[in-house]
Amino acid sequence: MKEMFKIVISLFAIFVGSGLVLSYVYARTSTVIYNAQVREKEEALRKMSPEAEKIEEAGKWTLYEKPNEYYEAKKGNKVIGYVASTVGKGYSSYIKILVSTDPDIKIKSIDILSHQETPGLGDEIEKEDFKKQFGGKTLENLELVKVETTDKIQAISGATISSRAVTNGVKEAVKILNETYRKGPSKE
Amino acid sequence: MNEKINYWKIFKNGLFSENPVFRLALSLCPAVAVTSGVKNGFLMGVAVLFVQTMSNITVSIIRNFIHPRVRIPSYIFIIATWVTVTDLLMAAYARDVYKDMGLYIQLIVAFAIILSRLESFASKKNVLPSGVDGLGMGVGFLLALVLIGFVRELLGKGALWGYQFTPSKPLLIMILPTGGFFVMGLLMGLFNWIDRRFFGGKTTAEVHMEGHKHGSH
Numbered sequence: 001m002k003e004m005f006k007i008v009i010s011l012f013a014i015f016v017g018s019g020l021v022l023s024y025v026y027a028r029t030s031t032v033i034y035n036a037q038v039r040e041k042e043e044a045l046r047k048m049s050p051e052a053e054k055i056e057e058a059g060k061w062t063l064y065e066k067p068n069e070y071y072e073a074k075k076g077n078k079v080i081g082y083v084a085s086t087v088g089k090g091y092s093s094y095i096k097i098l099v100s101t102d103p104d105i106k107i108k109s110i111d112i113l114s115h116q117e118t119p120g121l122g123d124e125i126e127k128e129d130f131k132k133q134f135g136g137k138t139l140e141n142l143e144l145v146k147v148e149t150t151d152k153i154q155a156i157s158g159a160t161i162s163s164r165a166v167t168n169g170v171k172e173a174v175k176i177l178n179e180t181y182r183k184g185p186s187k188e
Numbered sequence: 189m190n191e192k193i194n195y196w197k198i199f200k201n202g203l204f205s206e207n208p209v210f211r212l213a214l215s216l217c218p219a220v221a222v223t224s225g226v227k228n229g230f231l232m233g234v235a236v237l238f239v240q241t242m243s244n245i246t247v248s249i250i251r252n253f254i255h256p257r258v259r260i261p262s263y264i265f266i267i268a269t270w271v272t273v274t275d276l277l278m279a280a281y282a283r284d285v286y287k288d289m290g291l292y293i294q295l296i297v298a299f300a301i302i303l304s305r306l307e308s309f310a311s312k313k314n315v316l317p318s319g320v321d322g323l324g325m326g327v328g329f330l331l332a333l334v335l336i337g338f339v340r341e342l343l344g345k346g347a348l349w350g351y352q353f354t355p356s357k358p359l360l361i362m363i364l365p366t367g368g369f370f371v372m373g374l375l376m377g378l379f380n381w382i383d384r385r386f387f388g389g390k391t392t393a394e395v396h397m398e399g400h401k402h403g404s405h
Contacts, residue, residue, distance in 0.1 A: 003257075006255055007255045007257060007258050010253060010254060010255040010262070011255070011258055011261065011262065011265075013253065014250070014253075014254070014262050014265055014266065015265065018265055018266065018269040021269055021273065022269060022272055022273070025272075025273050025276050025277070026276060028280075029276040029277060029279065029280035030276075033276070033279045033280045036279075036280070036283050040283070114287065119224040119225070119363050120344060120345060120357065120363040120364070121364075
C-alpha cells in the first residue's frame with residue numbers, strides 16, 4: 001500500500017512538472033504559431049491573385065470530407081476572379097491545392113500548398129512545368145492523359161496517381177465555382 | 189565515483205563505437221524514413237540531438253525521484269514533454285523547416301535510441317556525463333542520418349541539400365525506401381569493416397549480443 005502511494009506521488013510529480021513546462025512553452029508560442037498560419041494563408045491567397053485589392057471568403061465546401069473555402073478576388077467593387085482551396089487524394093497523402101480563375105471560371109493558375117507524396121516521383125507535381133499546364137483551362141479541358149497534349153493535362157511519368165489527384169482536385173473546385181457563379185445551366 | 193570521468197570518451201562513444209544507427213542498430217525506422225535528402229536527415233538529427241540531450245539531463249537530475257517500478261512511463265513522459273517543446277518551438281520559429289518535418293517530429297517520442305539511453309545511461313549517472321552522452325548519441329545519430337542522406341540524395345536525385353547538379357536522376361531507387369535499406373546496410377557493413385580492420389572492434393551483431401536486449405524500432 002505504501003509502495004503504491006509512492007508510485008502515485010512519483011508519477012504525479014513528473015506529470016505536474018511536465019504540465020508546467022508545456023503550458024509555459026505553449027503560452028509563449030501559440031500566438032506566434034497562429035499569426036504565422038494566418039499570414040501564410042493570406043500570402044498564399046495573394047500570390048494566386050496578385051492584382052486583387054482584397055480577397056474575401058465567399059463560401060465553404062467539402063471534398064473527401066475535408067473542409068475547403070472559395071474566395072472572391074475584388075478590385076474596387078468589381079469581381080476580377082475567384083480563388084478556391086481544394087484537395088486531391090494522392091498516392092500517400094491529401095494534396096492541398098489552391099486554384100485561381102478569372103470571372104469566367106477559366107483557370108489562371110494553381111499552386112500546391114502541401115503534400116506528402118513520394119519524394120522524387122510524386123513530388124514533381126510541385127514543378128512549374130506541371131502546374132502551368134492548368135493555366136487557361138476550363139472544366140471540359142481538365143482531363144488527365146498520358147500523351148503529349150496542349151488542351152488537356154499531361155500526367156507526370158511515374159506519378160500518374162499524384163497527377164490525377166491534382167487534376168481531380170482542381171476539377172472539383174472548378175465545378176463548385178461553375179455551379180455557384182455561372183448563371184443558367186452549366187456548359188459541361 | 190571518484191575517478192576522473194573522461195567526457196571526450198563518453199562523447200566519442202556515441203559517434204563511433206556505439207553509434208545509434210550503425211552500431212546499436214536502434215531507431216532504424218527514421219533512419220530510412222527521413223533520409224531521402226541530406227537536409228531532412230540533418231534537421232531530424234538536430235531535433236533528436238536536442239530531445240536526447242534534454243531528456244538525458246532531466247532523467248539524470250530526477251533519477252532518485254523516479255520510482256523504479258514506473259520508470260518506463262516516467263521516461264516516456266519526459267521524452268514526450270521535450271518532443272512537444274521541440275514541436276512547438278519549431279512550429280513557431282522555424283516554419284519552413286516545420287512544414288517538411290512536422291510529421292516526423294512527433295514520432296521522436298517512440299525512438300528506441302532515446303529511451304534506451306535513458307535506461308542504460310542517464311538513470312545511473314550524474315548530470316554532466318548524462319548530458320555529454322546525450323550530445324554524443326545525438327551527434328552520432330545526426331551524422332548517421334546525414335551520411336545516409338548524402339549517399340541517397342547524391343545517387344537518387346543527383347542533388348545535395350536540394351541543389352540539383354545533374355539534369356536526370358541517376359538511380360531513382362535510392363530515394364525510395366528500398367534504397368534506404370540498401371544504403372543503411374552497406375554503410376553499417378562499412379562501419380563494421382573499418383572498426384574490425386583498424387581498431388580490432390566487434391561487429392554490430394556482437395555488440396548486440398553482449399549488450400542489453402533492446403527492442404529496436
